[in-house]
Amino acid sequence: MSDSTGLRPDLVSRDDAAVCRPPAADRATIYERSRPGRGSWSLPELGVPEVPVAELIPESLRRTRPARLPEISEVDLLRHFTGLSALNYGVDSGSYPLGSCTMKYNPRVNEGAARLEGFAGLHPYQPESLVQGALELMHELERWLAEISGLHATTLQPAAGAHGELTGLLIIRAAHQAEGRAPKRIIIPDTAHGTNPASVVMGGFVPAPVRSDARGGVDLDHLREVVAGGDIAGLMLTNPNTLGLFDEHITEIARLVHEAGGLLYYDGANANAVLGISRPGDMGFDIVHFNTHKTFSTPHGGGGPGAGPIVVRDALVPFLPVPVLEQGEDGRFFFQYDRPHTIGKVRSFYGNFGVLVRAWTYIRSLGAEGLRQVSETAVLNANYVMEGVRDLLDLPYGDRRCMHEFVGSATPLKKDGIRALDVAKRLLDYGVHPPTTYFPLIVDEALMVEPTETESKDALDRLVDAFHRVAQEARDAPDLVRSAPVTLPVRRLDEARAARHPVLREQFPEDGEGGA
Amino acid sequence: MLAAVRAASIGDLFAEIPEEVRRREPLALPAGLSEAEVVAELRRLAGKDVPATQLVSFLGAGVYDHYVPAAVDAVVSRGEFLTAYTPYQPERSQGVLQTIFEFQTAVCELTGMDVSNASMYDGSTALAEASILAGVQTRRGQVVLSAGVHPEYRQVLATESAGYGPRPRTVGVRTGAATDLDALAAAVGDDTAAVVVQQPNFFGALEDLPAVAELAHAAGALFIVVADPVSLGVLEAPGRLGADIVVGEGQALGNAMNFGGPGVGYMAVTTKLMRRIPGRLVGETVDLEGRRGYVLTLQTREQHIRREKATSNICSNHALNALATLVYLSWLGKDGLPQLGLHCARKAAYLRERLLALPGVAAFTAGTVVREFAVRLPRPAADVVEALVPQGYLAGVAVSRFAGLFAGLVPGGEDAGDAALDDVLLLAVTEKRTRAEIDAFVAALGDLLASGEVGDE
Numbered sequence: 001m002s003d004s005t006g007l008r009p010d011l012v013s014r015d016d017a018a019v020c021r022p023p024a025a026d027r028a029t030i031y032e033r034s035r036p037g038r039g040s041w042s043l044p045e046l047g048v049p050e051v052p053v054a055e056l057i058p059e060s061l062r063r064t065r066p067a068r069l070p071e072i073s074e075v076d077l078l079r080h081f082t083g084l085s086a087l088n089y090g091v092d093s094g095s096y097p098l099g100s101c102t103m104k105y106n107p108r109v110n111e112g113a114a115r116l117e118g119f120a121g122l123h124p125y126q127p128e129s130l131v132q133g134a135l136e137l138m139h140e141l142e143r144w145l146a147e148i149s150g151l152h153a154t155t156l157q158p159a160a161g162a163h164g165e166l167t168g169l170l171i172i173r174a175a176h177q178a179e180g181r182a183p184k185r186i187i188i189p190d191t192a193h194g195t196n197p198a199s200v201v202m203g204g205f206v207p208a209p210v211r212s213d214a215r216g217g218v219d220l221d222h223l224r225e226v227v228a229g230g231d232i233a234g235l236m237l238t239n240p241n242t243l244g245l246f247d248e249h250i251t252e253i254a255r256l257v258h259e260a261g262g263l264l265y266y267d268g269a270n271a272n273a274v275l276g277i278s279r280p281g282d283m284g285f286d287i288v289h290f291n292t293h294k295t296f297s298t299p300h301g302g303g304g305p306g307a308g309p310i311v312v313r314d315a316l317v318p319f320l321p322v323p324v325l326e327q328g329e330d331g332r333f334f335f336q337y338d339r340p341h342t343i344g345k346v347r348s349f350y351g352n353f354g355v356l357v358r359a360w361t362y363i364r365s366l367g368a369e370g371l372r373q374v375s376e377t378a379v380l381n382a383n384y385v386m387e388g389v390r391d392l393l394d395l396p397y398g399d400r401r402c403m404h405e406f407v408g409s410a411t412p413l414k415k416d417g418i419r420a421l422d423v424a425k426r427l428l429d430y431g432v433h434p435p436t437t438y439f440p441l442i443v444d445e446a447l448m449v450e451p452t453e454t455e456s457k458d459a460l461d462r463l464v465d466a467f468h469r470v471a472q473e474a475r476d477a478p479d480l481v482r483s484a485p486v487t488l489p490v491r492r493l494d495e496a497r498a499a500r501h502p503v504l505r506e507q508f509p510e511d512g513e514g515g516a
Numbered sequence: 517m518l519a520a521v522r523a524a525s526i527g528d529l530f531a532e533i534p535e536e537v538r539r540r541e542p543l544a545l546p547a548g549l550s551e552a553e554v555v556a557e558l559r560r561l562a563g564k565d566v567p568a569t570q571l572v573s574f575l576g577a578g579v580y581d582h583y584v585p586a587a588v589d590a591v592v593s594r595g596e597f598l599t600a601y602t603p604y605q606p607e608r609s610q611g612v613l614q615t616i617f618e619f620q621t622a623v624c625e626l627t628g629m630d631v632s633n634a635s636m637y638d639g640s641t642a643l644a645e646a647s648i649l650a651g652v653q654t655r656r657g658q659v660v661l662s663a664g665v666h667p668e669y670r671q672v673l674a675t676e677s678a679g680y681g682p683r684p685r686t687v688g689v690r691t692g693a694a695t696d697l698d699a700l701a702a703a704v705g706d707d708t709a710a711v712v713v714q715q716p717n718f719f720g721a722l723e724d725l726p727a728v729a730e731l732a733h734a735a736g737a738l739f740i741v742v743a744d745p746v747s748l749g750v751l752e753a754p755g756r757l758g759a760d761i762v763v764g765e766g767q768a769l770g771n772a773m774n775f776g777g778p779g780v781g782y783m784a785v786t787t788k789l790m791r792r793i794p795g796r797l798v799g800e801t802v803d804l805e806g807r808r809g810y811v812l813t814l815q816t817r818e819q820h821i822r823r824e825k826a827t828s829n830i831c832s833n834h835a836l837n838a839l840a841t842l843v844y845l846s847w848l849g850k851d852g853l854p855q856l857g858l859h860c861a862r863k864a865a866y867l868r869e870r871l872l873a874l875p876g877v878a879a880f881t882a883g884t885v886v887r888e889f890a891v892r893l894p895r896p897a898a899d900v901v902e903a904l905v906p907q908g909y910l911a912g913v914a915v916s917r918f919a920g921l922f923a924g925l926v927p928g929g930e931d932a933g934d935a936a937l938d939d940v941l942l943l944a945v946t947e948k949r950t951r952a953e954i955d956a957f958v959a960a961l962g963d964l965l966a967s968g969e970v971g972d973e
Contacts (some may be wrong), residue, residue: 118562349776
């Protein structure tokens with residue numbers, strides 16, 4: 001350990017002394033590993049005439065310089081990516097209580113399901129007679145999501161939650177237009193995910209912010225004020241919200257917005273708390289999206305792919321994107337494109353089918369009883385961890401029951417000069433992924449913790465213990481906490497430098513300064 | 517655990533949910549299944565399908581049946597990649613961050629552009645986002661698209677533009693299926709934010725990119741190219757021909773067809789547009805001891821920082837598919853990609869020559885083709901496709917399925933209306949098709965057309 005970091009060896013974490021960071025050469029980029037003439041590729045026999053390149057592709061169209069893709073043997077390719085995987089962390093590696101992201105276990109059976117050739121090998125433009133199994137699966141998933149949400153008709157097309165939001169907002173827009181209206185304002189609480197206001201703008205609306213009250217719910221008085229301002233197209237709400245709290249006034253909120261002519265959109269990012277316990281449709285919502293990569297165990301893949309299917313109330317069915325999956329009287333499934341009031345198409349083909357197969361597998365495995373247990377356990381686990389850290393963190397809403405996640409504040413550590421960011425970085429040294437930090441924005445030094453239902457009590461105890469050790473270190477060795485992580489392949493990274501001098505691609509030596 | 521949280525029962529935990537919205541009866545879903553049972557159920561459903569991979573398929577139109585090497589699945593199945601979230605904690609996410617950096621590099625190299633993001637959902641949404649970018653950059657209200665852009669991509673752009681972004685105006689293709697440059701020139705004006713063509717276009721025709729670039733730039737518009745990445749092994753990089761934004765679909769690079777998704781969209785731009793690109797960007801930096809490392813960067817463009825002022829609402833992208841693409845491109849390497857491109861181009865040229873030798877079959881796509889092309893048949897293409905299925909062929913895409921999206925935009929005259937495309941069949945040839953399969957397919961099609969059993973003249 002470098003003396004310059006001011007670490008006290010007696011306080012360095014358990015395995016820190018054994019830290020052996022890989023030398024830079026072992027973390028070379030794949031382009032740096034490239035050597036002329038090496039390669040892994042093979043192609044089948046050509047069999048047809050080997051027309052000379054000059055005749056095949058005229059010079060005016062032909063590539064002048066090949067893309068500098070790596071030249072690497074297959075074993076070195078595998079070693080490169082295996083080495084990189086070792087620098088990464090997933091749910092398979094350990095606890096991942098990243099709030100609002102629902103990092104539950106991704107059952108491996110899902111992966112086998114999506115790779116069945118009868119699913120993965122389908123081309124989207126095959127005749128429908130050859131894809132009846134896939135369509136049946138999609139149709140079942142649509143019905144299940146409708147049942148879980150308490151609404152009526154599903155589209156599986158949106159590729160992610162934010163894409164579902166945009167699709168929902170375009171439906172809201174079309175529904176108002178069908179009544180000869182064009183209201184502009186969508187109400188958004190100050191606790192909302194960043195995607196909500198961004199989607200509102202992309203949907204052609206203007207966000208109308210509404211404050212939270214002292215109990216963490218929508219401030220009803222302020223909501224009445226915003227509604228009185230008129231021009232209300234709708235409201236987007238996460239419930240439980242990003243504070244992990246169920247909004248106790250949800251039916252009153254729905255009434256106020258509906259009376260103002262608005263529609264209610266449910267951001268399903270936190271649906272893991274209420275499966276089979278409370279349905280958005282019953283709360284008064286008109287449109288719901290689910291993040292299958294949160295609630296329904298499809299893996300997040302380091303940033304996607306996800307899927308963001310949406311479910312709507314019957315009155316909004318005419319506006320769903322095309323195609324809509326239907327079943328004929330003969331029992332055959334088919335895609336219906338002839339929908340005069342549709343908003344149009346929101347992505348090519350039919351959505352992230354391979355992700356939807358995984359979601360189907362999860363719901364089919366668990367059934368109604370299993371899904372309810374998912375939410376019960378998720379909420380129990382979150383409350384258990386909240387109790388475990390109650391004496392360490394400020395819990396601004398700690399007098400309430402949290403749902404699947406809770407938000408604590410690291411402000412009690414501020415007196416030692418420790419911020420939420422430092423806590424997060426030091427937790428990395430204890431082998432757990434930190435919570436979401438600095439979100440929601442209304443909580444100072446926020447740490448948003450979502451353990452999920454798939455963590456055992458042992459894992460939760462280890463998580464709580466890690467929090468306690470970091471809090472102890474914050475008092476006894478704040479420099480250590482501020483300089484964390486100290487056990488990982490890299491130390492704290494200079495994000496300001498990355499933004500000030502953006503280097504966004506490999507710099508090949510032959511290009512000199514400034515890239516290609 | 518209940519005692520630790522001061523609850524007498526699980527029900528206590530939900531006491532704050534108002535009675536009137538609490539559900540009493542169980543959800544109406546099938547009962548749960550063991551893993552063995554659920555796998556059996558999945559096999560039953562998958563068994564009702566006949567996948568293109570088990571037939572002799574000439575289907576393309578945006579999704580292609582290229583061989584996926586075993587190394588790809590070996591990498592993307594690793595739990596450290598598969599089960600990670602977006603890399604918000606860079607010190608524990610160097611693996612995925614470095615792969616994204618390497619992916620960005622590969623996309624820049626393929627397209628000849630300066631900056632690539634970490635991926636988009638698919639080609640269609642990447643195009644819609646590119647159009648929005650152009651609208652913001654130029655402060656103009658219209659985007660001019662060639663009818664040679666994939667019809668579903670055009671639909672998606674039109675849908676999204678209902679809320680935000682430039683409104684589309686479409687110009688037709690001329691005989692031979694390349695964009696009608698005169699019509700394009702006439703459509704471009706003071707309010708044109710961008711001009712969009714696809715290379716090769718939907719019909720497989722190759723566009724004159726330098727000419728379109730000049731036309732767009734002369735009007736102060738950006739030039740957006742939708743590019744097929746496999747073809748970029750043999751075709752000039754759009755970035756060297758004047759493109760300001762290049763977008764496309766990367767499914768063909770190491771991803772299964774998956775009934776159309778997930779594949780992976782990509783977007784690459786010039787340095788000038790770097791701060792307007794949507795989505796995640798990974799940049800190189802150093803740690804506090806000077807070691808090289810990677811972080812998400814320029815995040816003030818993004819929704820989680822900028823909220824309603826963000827360049828896009830995108831949060832999740834298609835990182836795992838981007839990783840598959842990177843592994844595939846690394847497996848092919850600098851020599852393999854051009855060799856694959858030539859291989860497909862030779863087989864496509866051969867198939868086209870054989871088809872055009874059949875009585876009544878005529879060229880729709882003229883000139884050089886690299887993997888995909890369209891022909892006119894003496895029978896309705898949809899009927900021909902259906903008639904050849906029992907023999908084990910997926911003959912291609914009958915373009916009539918998109919007829920409404922080409923009305924008045926293809927040669928054949930506006931009088932012909934939708935019927936102008938009834939006889940057009942779009943065929944794609946990957947390296948998986950053998951000469952024997954191609955020859956047998958041409959013979960089967962020839963027999964079918966000669967028999968007169970399908971459709972009317």
